[in-house]
Amino acid sequence: MNRAVSVLAAVFCLVGCVAAHAATSRGLTLLEQVNNGGGSRYSLDVQTLLTITAFAFLPGILLLMTAFTRIIIVLSVLRQALGLQTTPPNMILAALALALTVFVMRGVIQQEQTVALGPYLSGQIGFSDALTAGTPPIQNFMLSQTRKPALHLFVDLSGGHYNTPHDVPLTVLVPAFATSELETAFQISFLIYIPFVLIDLAVASILMSLGMIMVSPTLISLPLKLLMFVSIHGWVLVLGTLANSFLPIGG
Numbered sequence: 001m002n003r004a005v006s007v008l009a010a011v012f013c014l015v016g017c018v019a020a021h022a023a024t025s026r027g028l029t030l031l032e033q034v035n036n037g038g039g040s041r042y043s044l045d046v047q048t049l050l051t052i053t054a055f056a057f058l059p060g061i062l063l064l065m066t067a068f069t070r071i072i073i074v075l076s077v078l079r080q081a082l083g084l085q086t087t088p089p090n091m092i093l094a095a096l097a098l099a100l101t102v103f104v105m106r107g108v109i110q111q112e113q114t115v116a117l118g119p120y121l122s123g124q125i126g127f128s129d130a131l132t133a134g135t136p137p138i139q140n141f142m143l144s145q146t147r148k149p150a151l152h153l154f155v156d157l158s159g160g161h162y163n164t165p166h167d168v169p170l171t172v173l174v175p176a177f178a179t180s181e182l183e184t185a186f187q188i189s190f191l192i193y194i195p196f197v198l199i200d201l202a203v204a205s206i207l208m209s210l211g212m213i214m215v216s217p218t219l220i221s222l223p224l225k226l227l228m229f230v231s232i233h234g235w236v237l238v239l240g241t242l243a244n245s246f247l248p249i250g251g
Contacts, residue, residue, distance in 0.1 A: 064178045065138060067104045067145075070185040071242055072097040077189035078238060081196040082229065083222045100239060104246050111137035139170065142177040144247050150180040188245060192238065199225050 062068050075093045079085075088096075102109070116134030119125045125133065143165050154176040155168060162168050168176075203221040207213070228234075 062101075064174050065142065066101050067181075067246055068097055068101045069178065070181045070188075070245070071100050071104075073182070073185035074188050074192065074238070074242055078192055081193045082225055083196075083218055096239075100242060104243055105141065108137045108141045135170070136166075139166070139173065142173055143168075145180060145184075146173065146177045147180040147183065150183070151176040153179075184245065188241065195228070196225050199228070 072093060075097055079088065079093070112134050115137070116125075116130045119133070120130035151165065151168070151173070154172050155162065158172045160168075160172065200217060200221050203224065204217040207215055207217055207220065
């Protein structure tokens with residue numbers, strides 16, 4: 001698990017590391033022309049700014065291109081269904097969601113390390129080739145989880161025509177994947193919420209029939225929900241369901 005987390009962090013930091021390495025090897029002028037190719041290259045200051053800007057997009061990549069969104073939404077709804085406002089804390093939920101994300105995407109991470117990150121760090125391929133080689137694994141993962149209605153919607157909105165789903169660019173695939181993940185997360189959350197709502201209704205009905213109107217139903221239902229959740233090994237069931245909800249690549 002530690003190795004997978006390290007590889008995931010390395011993949012996310014690939015852009016920043018390459019830009020920083022390139023920045024240190026170039027001049028300090030604001031913008032200088034390359035004599036042989038007629039192109040341009042940026043100075044250390046400009047490239048440092050671009051590197052910091054690239055790091056700002058890493059949270060968005062984590063949220064929109066991985067399994068993190070579905071997992072964190074379901075865990076948040078589970079906490080609310082239990083009636084616990086701040087337990088577990090947000091930091092614990094985020095860390096648990098990140099760990100489960102690494103577990104779910106361990107195959108994608110291994111592919112990224114094999115075809116892109118490893119060859120790039122060893123100097124076998126350049127940065128552009130690493131980006132090209134690293135796109136198919138994450139693209140295949142998103143395609144395997146994206147619902148057809150969401151994908152068709154954004155393809156129609158883009159006005160493009162593609163022969164196969166693999167021809168869909170990331171600018172269209174990413175919003176379709178994010179929309180599909182939201183829909184799936186809400187479906188799982190609905191199924192998780194039902195038994196806890198039934199407990200609340202049963203407790204409220206019993207208290208009302210006994211004439212104990214002034215007693216808050218939450219005072220009675222909260223320990224009952226915690227007892228039920230612990231007795232059925234709720235965390236194992238929820239996390240296992242989340243892990244199994246992600247279709248295998250190509251499924």
